[in-house]
Amino acid sequence: MSQAAAKPAENKNEKDMKDIVALCKRRGFIFQASDIYGGINGFWDYGPLGTELKNNLRDYWWKKMVTTPPVGPDGHPVQIVGLDSAIIQNPAVWVASGHVGGFSDPMVDCRETKKRYRADHLIVLIPNDDTPWITSIADDEEFLNARLKKAAKGKSINDYKQKSLIDVDLSDYPKILAPDAKDKGTLTEPKEFNLLFETGIGASEADKTTAYLRGETAQGIFINYKNVVDSSRVKMPFGIAQVGKAFRNEVNPRNFIFRSREFEQMEMEWFCHPEDAPTWFEFWKSERKKFWESIGLSSENILMRDHAADELVFYSKGTCDIEYKYPFTDPDFGELEGIANRGDYDLTQHQEHSKTKLEYLDPERNNEKYLPHVIEPAAGLTRGVLALICEAYTPDPNRPSGVFLNFDPKMAPKKAAILPLMAKDGHPEVAEKLYMELREEFAVDLDIKQNIGKRYARQDEIGTPYCFTIDGQTLEDGTVTARERNTMAQERIALDSVAAYLREKLR
């Protein structure tokens, strides 16, 4: 991103995160968690409308994954089953997955340059005299040479012993010259970063054992893979889907709900024969992009970004992020969903650590035994909510509210508002009757108070796509006004066709 003028939009027609956050609070979408206690960093609460919106996204994802999954390359619908695993699992799960131990890299900061390095990425050149210990980045010969030239005062690489910073005693840190520093002794001691939240199981302090809140829902799926295969009559290839909370002790929560310490994921693990994995990878990339577009994200705000080879985690055979152009990343994009070809890494890990055979016996391949490969479309539910809100936020100086939320009707927290034109003359009675009928099928609002313009404006601000207004004519000929949010256009339709009208619009 350009350093310079990343400044808030002067133009009122642009989307400004400040305005979006304020609207979210004002209308009950998203609140700072523990608000009345001064908040708590990295946590957010979903208000009445935010909850509806999040549920709508979650339910639609579930429908598209589990209830009505897509048609596969062979022309038949694929098979995906659901799961809801515990947030707390045996801690060994997280050891096997690599979340505990393996990936918790110690970091060091340089007090002088404010840079941060992974301790295991730094090599230290130790001289046999009392000149500074020079550090360099591992596997970066160019950097090393440049560093030697600048700091070694004529010495060559052969005048030094090499050690990883991890193996250097803390008492020697004052001698160390940090990679980009001018003075020695500026490195802080290595800090362990473990993004998993720890908790204790057992009511008595003495008997507590350490456990972890899950850092992703995916592991719950892998450890239930065998249970599902044994109980669900699924056959390769198939998927297991799960929606739920995940927790990460993010170093730096930022950007509203984009990076939170408690968030929700919608993950599906697609198990298939290793040979077919590349085909399914492409299949799910395409399906997932279609999904986000089908709920209103415009394609120009979506970017499919394949990870470069050096960006892939070591076990991944390919990863593609579906990124969204959030207002705070604009003109860049930020992650919304990651689709990864994880190979057989996870099942291998769990097979070894649990000492439980997880191979699949495939009768359709001459009883070949294999560990399935896994394609993982892992979407952020809460990030999806954020993307939906950002996409929907539409300043419009030409309407009383000054802004409206252009939600896809499927996603809108309220599908319609029932509004008696006046709070008398029999209007409220008819409105309430209509409301009672519609609410059986749709999330609808009944609003009787104040003038009609105010009520339309209020509905615009919360993104309600349709308003039905009962007026004097309703009592005479049984028609109501249907008002469409985006165009503010009105048409008269029969009172008894309102449900059908809504049903049609929401398809």
Next chain:
RNA sequence: GCGGGUGUAGUUCAAUGGUAGAACGUCAGCCUUCCAAGCUGAAUAUGCCGGUUCGAUCCCGGUCACCCGCUCCA
């Protein structure tokens, strides 16, 4: 985690070393046959803790939170 900024009603802002105003929102009443979000009225705020001071929302320190940049993001 580092650096910078900010913290006043629900929101957006104003003001002051002698405890604060507005607009919009909210609520109530009135009015209104379709969006000039009408009229009248009401409730609601100086993030938290400490220090200086006769007295702090204002000055100082700490803390918490938010924003921006860097770093990080298995």
